[in-house]
Amino acid sequence: MKAYGNLKEKFIYMFIWLGAAFVAFTLLTIIAYVFVKGIGTISWEFITAIPSRMGKEGGISSAIVGTIYLTVVALLISTPLGIGSAVYLTEYQKRNSRFSRAVEMSAEALSGIPSIIFGLFGFIFFVIFLGLGWSILSGGLTLAIMILPTIMRTTQEALRAVPEEFRSNSLALGASKWQTISKIVLPSSAPGIVTGVILSIGRSVGETAAILLTAGSALGMPLLPTDPARSMSVHLYYLAAEGISMERAYGTALLLIVMILIINYLANLSLRRFTYRLKS
Amino acid sequence: MSLYKIQAKDVCLFYHQEQALFNVNLNIEANQVTALIGPSGCGKSTFLRSLNRLNELIEGTTTTGEVLIDGVNIYDNDTDVVKLRKEVGMVFQKPSAFPMSIYDNVAYGPRIHGITKKNTLDEIVERSLRQANLWEEAKDRLTSSGLRMSGGQQQRLVIARVLSVNPKVILMDEPASALDPISTAKLEDLISELKKEYTIVIVTHNMQQAARVSDSTAFFLSGHLIEYQPTERLFVNPGDKRTEDYITGRFG
Numbered sequence: 335m336k337a338y339g340n341l342k343e344k345f346i347y348m349f350i351w352l353g354a355a356f357v358a359f360t361l362l363t364i365i366a367y368v369f370v371k372g373i374g375t376i377s378w379e380f381i382t383a384i385p386s387r388m389g390k391e392g393g394i395s396s397a398i399v400g401t402i403y404l405t406v407v408a409l410l411i412s413t414p415l416g417i418g419s420a421v422y423l424t425e426y427q428k429r430n431s432r433f434s435r436a437v438e439m440s441a442e443a444l445s446g447i448p449s450i451i452f453g454l455f456g457f458i459f460f461v462i463f464l465g466l467g468w469s470i471l472s473g474g475l476t477l478a479i480m481i482l483p484t485i486m487r488t489t490q491e492a493l494r495a496v497p498e499e500f501r502s503n504s505l506a507l508g509a510s511k512w513q514t515i516s517k518i519v520l521p522s523s524a525p526g527i528v529t530g531v532i533l534s535i536g537r538s539v540g541e542t543a544a545i546l547l548t549a550g551s552a553l554g555m556p557l558l559p560t561d562p563a564r565s566m567s568v569h570l571y572y573l574a575a576e577g578i579s580m581e582r583a584y585g586t587a588l589l590l591i592v593m594i595l596i597i598n599y600l601a602n603l604s605l606r607r608f609t610y611r612l613k614s
Numbered sequence: 615m616s617l618y619k620i621q622a623k624d625v626c627l628f629y630h631q632e633q634a635l636f637n638v639n640l641n642i643e644a645n646q647v648t649a650l651i652g653p654s655g656c657g658k659s660t661f662l663r664s665l666n667r668l669n670e671l672i673e674g675t676t677t678t679g680e681v682l683i684d685g686v687n688i689y690d691n692d693t694d695v696v697k698l699r700k701e702v703g704m705v706f707q708k709p710s711a712f713p714m715s716i717y718d719n720v721a722y723g724p725r726i727h728g729i730t731k732k733n734t735l736d737e738i739v740e741r742s743l744r745q746a747n748l749w750e751e752a753k754d755r756l757t758s759s760g761l762r763m764s765g766g767q768q769q770r771l772v773i774a775r776v777l778s779v780n781p782k783v784i785l786m787d788e789p790a791s792a793l794d795p796i797s798t799a800k801l802e803d804l805i806s807e808l809k810k811e812y813t814i815v816i817v818t819h820n821m822q823q824a825a826r827v828s829d830s831t832a833f834f835l836s837g838h839l840i841e842y843q844p845t846e847r848l849f850v851n852p853g854d855k856r857t858e859d860y861i862t863g864r865f866g
Contacts, residue, residue, distance in 0.1 A: 428673065497708075497710060499706055499708050499710035500710060500712060500713075502668070502671070502706060503704075503706060503710055503712070503772070503775075504712075504722070505668070505671060505699070506666065506668060506699055506703065506704040506706075507699065507700070507703070507722065507723045507726065507775065507776070507779060508695075508696045508697070508698075508699040508700040508723070508726065508727065508779065509696075509722075509723075509726045510696065510726075513726050517722070517726070518712055521713070521714070522712075522713045
């Protein structure tokens with residue numbers, strides 16, 4: 335009986351080990367593949383020059399700027415809204431009130447909608463109806479709606495993880511509700527909130543479909559929020575789909591991956607520094 | 615004006631339809647430690663929380679009756695709850711330092727009440743930590759996180775945090791229940807020292823603890839105050855059969 339149990343243990347251990355190894359292997363393979371295919375294209379010019387001849391020549395600087403621009407606009411809009419609504423629902427509403435359930439269900443449904451539908455909505459509403467045209471603003475707003483549920487839900491989870499004693503201790507010291515939230519609850523939940531924002535940044539940077547229909551595909555350097563722009567992922571899509579240049583598509587993909595890795599690294603760093611300050 | 619620091623008059627507490635406290639009348643003397651004992655769910659913690667109106671944070675509770683602190687009814691409509699909670703500090707069951715430095719933990723209260731001057735804050739922090747018997751252990755690590763302290767140290771840090779806003783009364787809700795015996799002994803010593811300056815009301819499950827630290831003891835059962843006596847008399851010669859049954863361990 336015991337031998338059988340041991341065998342079973344070993345088998346299951348093997349199985350989950352393989353699962354974990356497969357995840358790491360897949361990621362490394364993709365990164366390595368893109369790296370090998372794309373590294374030849376990367377040059378100072380590729381990073382700093384504006385694309386010419388539809389991207390066949392020149393660089394991708396305007397797409398890099400477009401990507402950052404769109405993401406920043408999306409974050410500026412969705413972070414305060416997402417955190418604000420999460421604070422309202424978690425701290426000011428009863429846990430299972432009809433209103434908070436309705437908002438939570440909407441957020442959940444919203445996060446399950448395919449991004450092309452956000453793109454379509456953004457196109458009809460921001461681009462056409464509000465007359466914002468193909469622009470950073472239209473694209474950023476569309477992205478903001480798309481990532482809002484993620485920020486809201488992760489903030490809610492983070493707020494719920496704050497021990498109830500922190501709140502009661504603060505209130506028992508005579509602090510007001512808002513003092514308690516701003517000085518105790520939000521700082522304690524910051525690591526979780528930051529994680530949600532990072533996930534959203536990752537999603538914005540990599541998003542294609544929602545931007546394709548709302549920010550346009552201009553190759554020029556975007557300056558004003560009303561300028562049209564293309565993001566790196568959209569640029570990548572055109573390069574590959576229209577057969578303009580596969581090498582340059584891989585080069586763009588490599589830069590995109592590097593950018594996301596850098597964002598994750600920086601976010602982890604700030605997160606660790608933050609938790610370090612709390613724990614030591 | 616009366617001699618008593620706290621006078622509870624006909625305090626009843628309802629949680630929705632359910633009544634949790636029935637006409638509790640209890641007079642608490644200044645500079646004494648008063649222990650509230652009784653089985654779980656008897657209303658002792660609820661009564662404690664009615665002394666700084668903390669029950670109000672729970673949806674659906676109503677309190678009737680009066681609680682006079684220094685002769686003033688804290689349930690008056692014009693009571694400033696912020697000021698009340700400053701004057702009536704509370705130490706909870708689970709030691710919970712805020713996730714910030716030891717210094718900031720103690721300075722939290724004074725800061726929210728508007729003190730910003732560094733010198734004043736420094737003084738308050740040192741004074742409060744000394745009063746809580748924590749200064750020697752904490753003075754070299756004021757900038758390190760309060761969460762890095764042991765449970766017993768955290769509980770004394772919480773007491774320092776309460777002392778920082780100059781309370782008159784300190785409520786303690788089973789403050790030692792999460793602590794080891796040595797930390798508990800330190801906490802009990804501290805309570806005995808603090809009563810020189812403060813009026814202390816402590817809820818405890820541990821009857822030896824009530825016997826060790828308190829001057830008077832109140833026994834609660836099912837939301838009723840059954841008996842209230844000087845601690846020694848209550849433990850040696852209880853006046854009520856139910857009290858006797860409880861302290862001799864026949865139920866609870």
